[in-house]
Amino acid sequence: MRATAETASLAAEAYNVVRQRIARGELVLGQAVSRRQIAAELGMSFLPVTEALLRLEFEGLLESRPRAGTRVRIPSQQDVEGNYVVRQALETQAAILFSQVATAAERSELRRLATRVDGLSMKSDRSMYVTLHLKLHQRIAECARCDALSEAIGRTHAMAMIWFCVMRKPSPDDSPRRHQHLVDEISSGDETRIATAVREHLAVGKRHTIEVLEPCFKTNSLRFSRTRSA
Missing domain, CATH: 1.10.10.10 (Winged helix-like DNA-binding domain superfamily/Winged helix DNA-binding domain)
Structure with a gap:
């Protein structure tokens, strides 16, 4: 033992x-x-x-x-698209649960965290941004009070983590208050607004991820073809 x-x-x-x-x-x-x-x-x-x-x-x-x-x-484009489909489903549910059960202290913590993430979003050093960005999304899940949901979201974040490290520059579609807006909508308590905000938030990330990783998709496809023919 x-x-x-x-x-x-x-x-x-x-x-x-x-x-x-x-x-x-x-x-x-x-x-x-x-x-x-x-x-x-x-x-x-x-x-x-x-x-x-x-x-x-x-x-x-x-x-x-x-x-x-x-x-x-090296992910394929299908990996990325599938990851975002799953994230949207899971994170929408987490955001709705957060709006129902999170304490006032947790809501304040999330607002402060969103402000920090947005403040780092335009800086060239992405390491701290990646860390806090993932922490923000994970805190929404943790404060939803559903361990199974939080663990599932954590697994989708683990795969996405490496993509953020490749994306050294922010997306041109990024709003200076992108994460603060997401938290504002979650705090509204309106399930329709929450679902829309999560969908739009992740859509921006997906577009940027696919654009930046496109050369990797081609490289991966070529390597896979060579491996199969060897």
Whole structure:
């Protein structure tokens, strides 16, 4: 039991290290990830590192292919579109529940967070923006008081996290109060307004994501074709 617990703890450590490197853009789309190198850096055996990388594969951040090894996953356009379809469904429900059950303190916290996110949205350093942006959306889910919903949204955010690191510049469609407007609409309590606000908010993100990642889609398609023909 002690060995199992120790392995789980080390796997969690390795998971957090690799995930943070992806979030900060230190590991980029398509970059190889070496189990041996990570194990050596962290001073642990292959087993916990393997468990960590399998977890990241499950979340869609990494992928393994024959003769190619493990690498940071390059999404397809279908991956992106599907992710946003799921996010819209989940985040609309979370926003409606938030409007019904969130406390006054939580609403104030969300407004402050939205102001910070908007303040960072036009800056060239995207690392802090990515962190706070994901935190904002996750807090809406957490304050909806539904663990299953919050966990499902967290999984969609894990996959999207890496795309934000590629998008070094803000979308030209971004409003200076884009996230504050979203929070205002959620706070209205009107389900129609909330659903519309979430849909429009995510639509801007989807357009920008697809535009920026288009070269990656082509590269991924070419690599996949070569792998199949090899």
